[in-house]
Amino acid sequence: MxxxxxxxxxxxxxxxxxxxxxxxxxxxxxxxxxxxxxxxxxxxxxxxxxxxxxxxxxxxxxxxxxxxxxxxxxxxxxxxxxxxxxxxxxxxxxxxxxxxxxxxxxxxxxxxxxxxxxxxxxxxxxxxTEPIHIVEDITKPRRDSDVTAWVNVIYGCNERCTYCVVPNVRGVEQSRSPQAIRTEMEELAQQGFKEVTLLGQNIDAYGRDLPGTTPEGRHLHTLTDLLYFVHDIPGIERLRFATSHPRYFTERLIRACAELPKVCEHFHVPFQSGDNDILKAMSRGYTHERYRRIIDLIRSYMPDASISADAIVGFPGETDAQFEKTLKLVEDIGFDQVNTAAYSPRPGTPAALWDNQLSEEVKRDRLQQLNHLVSVQASERSQRYLGRVEEVLVEAQNTKDPTQVMGRTRGNRLTFFPGSIDDLKGQVVSVKITEIRAFSLTGTPLIPALR
Ligand code: SF4
CATH class of the missing domain: 3.40.50.12160 (Methylthiotransferase, N-terminal domain)
Structure with a gap:
């Protein structure tokens, strides 16, 4: 037809x-x-x-x-x-x-x-819906943005977090070869894309299923190696990656991010809960102490790095005291952004079958408390930008004010400033920040724009 x-x-x-x-x-x-x-x-x-x-x-x-x-x-x-x-x-x-x-x-x-x-x-x-071996992508995705693109580097997930349907629906981990990823990124650069976010459900698992180990027994292809491998692609000016898993996050990766100028100082590392027993019930495989050490380590290399995370409140059996530990973790760390969710049982997951589910009211109440704390902290974290000059990669016109363009800082803060999208799209512009809000900034461009 x-x-x-x-x-x-x-x-x-x-x-x-x-x-x-x-x-x-x-x-x-x-x-x-x-x-x-x-x-x-x-x-x-x-x-x-x-x-x-x-x-x-x-x-x-x-x-x-x-x-x-x-x-x-x-x-x-x-x-x-x-x-x-x-x-x-x-x-x-x-x-x-x-x-x-x-x-x-x-x-x-x-x-x-x-x-x-x-x-x-x-x-x-x-x-x-049957599981299949994922063949290498030969399709050309239509991209929603023509400045920033996502590139899958690993499909599936071998973890078994007790609340999560992903392993059931997306199957086992399958990494793409470094060369296939590089080729896709080179094509993106030729099409004019400036920023790539490497994607995986658990991106720290990248390469575990690819053949080859070093003489010390380390996998030959890791996310860190991949960052070095794709870093010199001309035209791609910024690199990000998501989603990190605190269980597998390494100092070697942090060092690479500090060393490689195109890798943005923004880390999305979900903690899910600040309580060790809840983390255990979630089968997350780390403690809040390990999580804190990772963030400390990131900040020791990159003091200004922005940190975002995911958190779940109201996991089955979570007590008030355990929830308080999540609040405490958020208070102590000072996140730039946290995606929060009230636990909701998903069919086919272990935690959905447990009989210690919490009421919707308790979950709603905890979510509100956490959200309040997150936005107070995000406002505090925004303070540091006031008066500073930030590099903003221009993505689009501000839909609410056509005299302005919008883009993101390296730390991933949405930023608005006066300008024409026809002139500035895809450019990195130095912007002096004059106004701050919890999750976005406004500023004045410094001309000439930096490239
Ligand atoms: S929460 Fe993330 S790491 Fe855990 S099973 Fe789901 S996709 Fe995998």
Whole structure:
């Protein structure tokens, strides 16, 4: 069947891995002749890339899907797809719940979208959720930004955190080869991208599954080695990576970040809880003391590094005293940003079956307390920027004020300043910070711009 002039829409829920997968699937659809449609209601192909981490995201998918399923009754050539973690978890039962669906595909199958669609266009209803070996990406993702890009370096996760569905839905760790990653980044540089974030669910695991060890028995390919390997790509001016795991974080990596000028001084290291018994129940494999040592070590090399994290409150069995230890950790560290969540049981995870679940009220109350502390601290951390000159990589126009552009500092603070996006997009500009807020800054550019 011909797909010329057909229009597609993707709505993405959840994490950066999902966003990266959506970009990849957009790339595939565009190479098949589909054009982007801002509204799902004007599209012939609608894809929901889903997330099971939060209940409300899952509920939203079902309500969006219901609307499109009704539309399909009037427009039978509408192709309806659910991808991502809900698809992986629910599999065929999704088809029973929404029989109008054409394709249900787990996250490991994102690169196979074209194959799967061909089966759909030949009249099949397709479920692709079985584990597969991920073939090297040969697709060209459509990028949401044309300045910053995500590059997957490792898929899957071998950890077994007791609250997390990722190992079930994304399978075992599979690292891409350093050369494949470098080639993708070189292409991005040629297309004009300036910043790359290397992505993995547990990025410190990068390379464990690749062959080769050093004479001392260390893996030949680690995240640290990868940073050295891709650091000299001309045109790529900034490098970031996420998500780090405190269990595997090494001093060697910190040293590399301090040494390599393109690696930004921003570390996203989730702690999840400040209490050792809760960390044990989560199977995280570290103590809060180790976590604190890592942050101290980062700060001993890079005193101004910005530190962000993820935290969960209301994990099964968490007492008031244990929750207080999370608050204490946050108070002691002084984070630039913390993504917080109230624990919510996910099907197929061990902690969901435990009988010491906390009430929604307790979880809500703890979340509010933590969020309050996080924003007070973020404001305090913003103070240090006032009057300073920061390098801002310009990404886009400020959507709320077209006389301004927006970008990020090396520490990942969103920054606004007067200027024209046509002149400044993709440039690193020195900006004197004149106004601070908890999570963003405003400033005045110093001309000439630094490159
Ligand atoms: S490290 Fe833990 S929380 Fe992160 S993806 Fe793996 S299992 Fe999930």
């Amino acid at each position: 011909t797909t010329a002039a057909r229009r597609y829409h993707i709505t993405t829920f959840g994490c950066q891995m999902n966003k990266a997968d959506s970009e990849r699937m957009s790339g595939i659809l565009e190479s098949m002749g589909f054009e982007w449609s801002e509204s799902p209601d004007d599209a012939n192909l609608v894809l929901y890339n889903t997330c099971t981490i939060r209940d409300n995201a899952e509920q939203k998918v079902y309500s969006y899907l219901g609307r499109q399923a009704r539309r399909k009754h009037e427009q039978p050539d509408l192709t309806l797809i659910v991808a991502g973690c809900v698809a992986q978890q629910e599999g065929e039962s999704l088809l029973r719940r929404v029989p109008e669906l054409d394709l249900v595909m787990g996250p490991q199958h994102a690169n196979r979208l074209q194959d799967l669609l061909e089966q759909v266009f030949n009249g099949s209803q397709v479920v692709a």
